[in-house]
Amino acid sequence: MPARTGEQFLEGIRGDTRELWLGSDRVEDVTTHPFLAGGARAIASVFDAQHKYADDCLMPDPETGEPINVSHMIPRSLDDLLRRRRGLERIAATTVGMMGRTPDYMNVTFAGFAGRSNDWVGLDGANARGAENLVRFQKRLARDDLSLTHTLVHPTVNRSKEMEILGNPVPMHKVGETKDSIIVSGARILATLAPYADELAVYPGFPLMEDGTEDYALSFSIPMSTPGLIFLCRDSTLTPQSTPFDRPMSTRFDEQDAFVIFDEVEVPKDLVFIDCNREVYNSVMAISWWPNIMQQTTVRALTKLEFAYALASRMAEAVGDKSDITTDMLGELACYVEMTRNAIVASEQLCRDYGDGVVFPDDRALHPMRSLLTDWIPRALEIIMLIGSHNLLATPSRAMLDDERLRPLIDVYLATANDEGAEGRSALFRLAWDFVGSGLAGRTELYERFYLGSRARNRKLMHLSAKEVAGVRMTSADEIRARGAQLLDGILAVST
C-alpha cells in the first residue's frame, strides 16, 4: 500500500482490540472516544499533509516505485538529507511542533537502523536472522505506512539499584519460547502515541551492564492489539467542556503517553530483531540512531521555537508592550530559534559517510542540542508566561463571547492596543495559556525535559562519550579537549 491518507490511518486503528485504559474506561474506539478523538484527527492530518505537500513529503520506494514518506529514506548524500528535511518540516508544521512523536520520529529511527543493518548482525553472525527481520520490517513500515509507538526504558522502582537488572521481574524480559515465538513479560515506559499507533516497537535504551541479563536484551515490533499487551494512559488533558476555541492545543495536540505492561505476550520470531543477544543490544544505538533522530527532532524543536517566537511577539503587540524587558526576552527567544536552525544546517552541511554507504548529519552539531533544548524550550515557555502575565487568564470563553449581555462589555473592557479586538485577544491568550500553562502545557514541558533522556544524562554523555565506535568517528570531548589543549599548553609554556 502506498503512503496512506488520514482516513486510511483512522480506518486502521478504528475499534481494534488493543487493551488501552484511560481513567475508568477500557477504550473501545480511540477514534470516537471524547478525550482521544482530537488526537486521532491530528495524526490523521499528518497523513493527509504528506499528500497535500507531496513534492516535499513523498518519494518513490527504491524497489517498488510506489510513493512512501521521505522520513523512510536511507540517506546517501547531502541532497538526500536536505530533501528529508523539507518533508520533516512539513510534518512538524502540522502540529506546530507540539506532537513530538508523529510517525516520522520512528520512521527516521528505523531508516537509520536499516541503513546500518550490519550493526545488528552481531559477532560471528549470531543475530543474522534478527538483522534480516529488521530490514524486512523497515520496508513494511514504509510500504504499509504504519504509525509506531515505542518503549526503550525500564520503569523506575528503586533508582539506587537501577542498573541491577538480573532477576528483576519488572523490566520486560523473555520468559519462554515456542517453536515460532518468544514469550515476554514485564513493563516498559513510556509509549507516547499509544492510542494512535498501529504497532509497538521495542529497542534498546540503555545498555545492559550485568553479565547474565541476556533475557532482557530484546527488540521487536508487534501490533498494538497483540494479546497480553496492556496500555495504561495518563489522564487526559481535556475536560468534557473543552472546545477548540477555549483549548486550542489540548483539543488537537495531546499525543498521550502510556505505561506498558507485557503480560506473557507472544512475539512471533519473524518480528524479533534481537533475541537475548546482549552484545548486539548494547551496541546498535551507538552509531545510526541519534545523528538521524536528532535531525528529525531538532527540526520539530525549531518549528516549536518559531511558533513560540511568533506567539510571544503577537501577544506583546496585542497589549502594546514595547518595554525593554519584553524586547530583551523576545530577542533571547529569536536567538534560540537561530541557534537551533544553525545546528540543523551545520549538521547537514558537514554530513559524512558513517559506513555502509549511508550519509547521516554530522553528530557534532547535534549532540549539544540534546541537552541545550531541554533548557531553551522551557525558557521559551517561561518567556511567554512572563510576557503574558495576568492576560493569560483574562480570557473570556467561547460561551462568554457568545453571550448577548456580556459581549458588548467584553468588547470594551478587553480591547487591544492594536486592531485585534476582544475576540482575537481571547483566542491569542487562550492559545498561549494552552501552550505554557494548561495541563497539556505541563505535560509537553515534561516531555521536552526528558524525551531524549534528562539534561544531566546528556551532558554526562557529551563529556564521556567514546571517540570511535566500531571504526566510526563520533562526537567526543577528546576532540574538543585536543584542540583546547594546544592553547592551554601554549599558555602554560609561557607562564611556567
Ligand SMILES: Cc1cc2nc3c(=O)[nH]c(=O)nc-3n(C[C@H](O)[C@H](O)[C@H](O)COP(=O)(O)OP(=O)(O)OC[C@H]3O[C@@H](n4cnc5c(N)ncnc54)[C@H](O)[C@@H]3O)c2cc1C
Ligand atoms: C512526556 C514523556 C514522554 C515520553 N515518551 C517516551 C516514549 O515514547 N518512548 C520511550 O521509550 N520513552 C519515553 N519517555 C521516557 C524517557 O525515555 C525517559 O523519561 C528518559 O529516558 C529519561 O529517563 P528517566 O525519566 O529515568 O530520567 P533520568 O535521565 O534518569 O533522569 C531522572 C532524574 O535524575 C537526574 N539525573 C540523571 N542522570 C544524572 C546524573 N548523571 N547526574 C545527576 N543527576 C542525574 C535527572 O536530572 C533527573 O532529575 C517519555 C518521557 C516523558 C516525560
